[in-house]
Amino acid sequence: MALDLHRKYIEKKQDSAPLVPIKDIVNSKYYLDPLELLGERNFNAPREINESEVGTPVQEFFRDAVVLITGGTGFMGKVLIEKLLRTCPHIKHVYLLIRSKKGKNVEQRLEDIFEDRLFKRLKHEVPKYHHKISGIAGDCGLPGLGLSVTSRNTLINEVTIVFHGAATVRFDEHIRVAMSINVSGTREMLNLCRKITNLKVLAHVSTAFANCNRLLVEEKFYEPIANFEDVLELVSSKDDQTLQDMTPDIIGNFPNTYAFTKSLAEDVIRREAKDLPMLVFRPTVVIATYREPVRGWIDNVYGPTGLIVGVGTGVLHTYYGDSKTITDMVPVDMVVSALICSAKEVATEKPKEIPIFTCSSARQKPVRWIDFIEMNRRHGIYWPTIRAIWYYSFMPTNNIYVYLLLKFMCHIIPGFILDTLAVLAGQKPILLKIYKKIDKVRDILAYFSDKEWTFINDRTLKLWDTLDSQDKELFNFDIHQLSWEYFSQAHCLGLRVYLVKDDIHTLPSARKRWERLHLAHKALMAVTYGVILWFAWTILSFVFRLFV
Incomplete structure (x- = not known):
């Protein structure tokens, strides 16, 4: 899929930011040129204004x-x-x-x-x-x-x-x-x-x-x-x-x-x-x-942009709202x-x-929220930011009890741990403050979440x-x-370059970091599921012994 989408882009390394193939993401010999994808390599030649030239009606x-x-x-x-x-x-x-x-x-x-x-x-x-x-x-x-x-x-x-x-x-x-x-x-x-x-x-x-x-x-x-x-x-x-x-x-x-x-x-x-x-x-x-x-x-994080940025940087992992809503x-x-x-x-x-x-x-x-997010995930995975703190992991829900559980597990606990580590390292804790701001934004946008x-x-x-x-x-x-598919092809890259202002020269390092975060995410998921299974097995064993 990705190979087809990018087959038209250059095969050689770009002059300003040489990139390596994304071997672990796409098995392709093609080098993806972010500036060509954004259209910054396709400007027209400088022109002189001809006053006698007749333009279009507009x-x-x-x-x-x-x-x-x-x-x-x-x-x-x-x-x-x-x-x-x-x-x-x-x-x-x-x-x-x-x-x-x-x-x-x-x-x-x-x-x-x-x-x-x-x-x-x-x-x-x-x-x-x-x-x-x-x-x-x-x-x-x-x-x-x-x-x-x-x-x-x-x-x-x-x-x-x-x-x-x-x-x-x-x-x-x-x-x-x-x-x-x-x-x-x-x-x-x-x-x-x-x-x-x-x-x-x-x-x-x-x-x-x-x-x-x-x-x-x-x-x-x-x-x-x-x-x-x-x-x-x-x-x-x-x-x-x-x-x-x-x-x-x-x-x-x-x-x-x-x-x-x-x-x-x-x-x-x-x-x-x-x-x-x-x-x-x-x-x-x-x-x-x-x-x-x-x-x-884009130059702001209002509305859908803030959600995509939060998910793409590994900060946002859950959200309360109906993901099947059309915005x-x-x-x-x-x-x-x-x-x-x-x-x-x-x-x-x-x-x-x-x-x-x-x-x-x-x-x-x-376009439904869930489809828009998935399209951005599928195309955005090629353009991770060096500022990402975790791998992509997003679970929206319209069940308030499930949301509160996910919020506690995915936001509050990691936020507390990372902020504590930041304080011990002499740095300013910011993650819990970010989650408070996210909660405030969610409250402001609640009116629009299910309509x-x-x-x-x-x-x-x-x-x-x-x-x-x-x-x-x-x-x-x-x-x-x-075409929302066409829009999504360049959306996350645009957020990276124009909004987050993460220089494209960091792409090789960001991709390596992204791969490490992916492995860490898988390891964490394995441990989490193991703990859940152990806890379930302990309860079932206790119940079994109680009645046998």
Whole structure:
């Protein structure tokens, strides 16, 4: 199987990181080149921009466009920036709304963005991209977006397209902060866009889970459970602790402040943005890249990513939840392509009502948790991390008693032993703290562990059908062609290189370590089963003697 998957990759040793064959994993003479698998060896040649060259319909839509992006320092925002600068050669300029953070000013944070390996392809293919990108000081949590008079006037006079993706995505965010950024920030963006002279379209990035209190979610607005103006007034009149105590009552049947405030943000748009050329874009769970600019890129451990990383590093061995549940996930590059094309569609067609585009996969390409994990295990075994503390061993369960037993045996006892050894060696104990964090994350995500939603995505599917063949190649978001097997081939390698930042030069050492951990795992299993059998035999012998 693995030989067939990798037969197309190079047979010689790679220049930057010579590897040895994985003799104990695959009986193959082929050398697997991780950078080719990720797509980092397949960049196009650097190109000069020809102003007279006519592009595809989507490319031409962005000709001479000045784009404002909020949330550009985030996961989706980075991919959006990279995609626009690389595939839309005649775009005029991109402004990023950036706030100062951790002692770094706007210019420093802008430089930090492009230090990410995500932009390696952009730097190679479009080396003169620098003059098309600028940072503007601002903060979506402040009145007027925190813009200076000069910056505001610049945006009003120059911008033609706006992608509003700024949001706090922490599920357990304080209600005051979540309301400030997700609701008030959206309202402030609407006020700014009303003044923009040549606005073509405003694309608001929401989430499909803004209506997670419904199991069937169509591409339409829903009545919120609360009036956003009343909640804003409440937030402004109470202290932090009082609001914290009131939060369960405020958010009602929503699982967290994130989903609740994103729901209210949509209501702000429904009620106050009818005079604007805009759309609402609802992605489901956004995961690593599928194909562009490289495969498997990601920069966070939210959702499925954290689970795969925990399992792959030998830290996570059990989890409480229904592994047969289908989780709606979409690779981030497909999400961004759909967002770009939906913006072009709305600006061109000028619909009378604000359209909603849902980017989801479960209706067309459903995947169960257990199958997704198994695919990642099967392909990820070739790319172990040098930071692994144990071999792959994962036993999810939806039985609370079995989970508590497995948690005690596989997490608490090993965590206590290894932390004790760390203290004796003069090192900092961390494993039990990690397991406490995992428990906290599990509690936060418990609402989603046994539910399946149906997200209607008809408008997005129809949008794909309207694209010509060239745009379909440049801006792929065809869910029908999505292959979870293809995604999984590079996913764990991408996590290793881009997220864990484990250099590929460590692969030979990591594979040897992985083999040793495998042997240790087998030995431990043999001892464990032996103890269990001995214990069972002792009990049975005692019972037998008792009655005979």
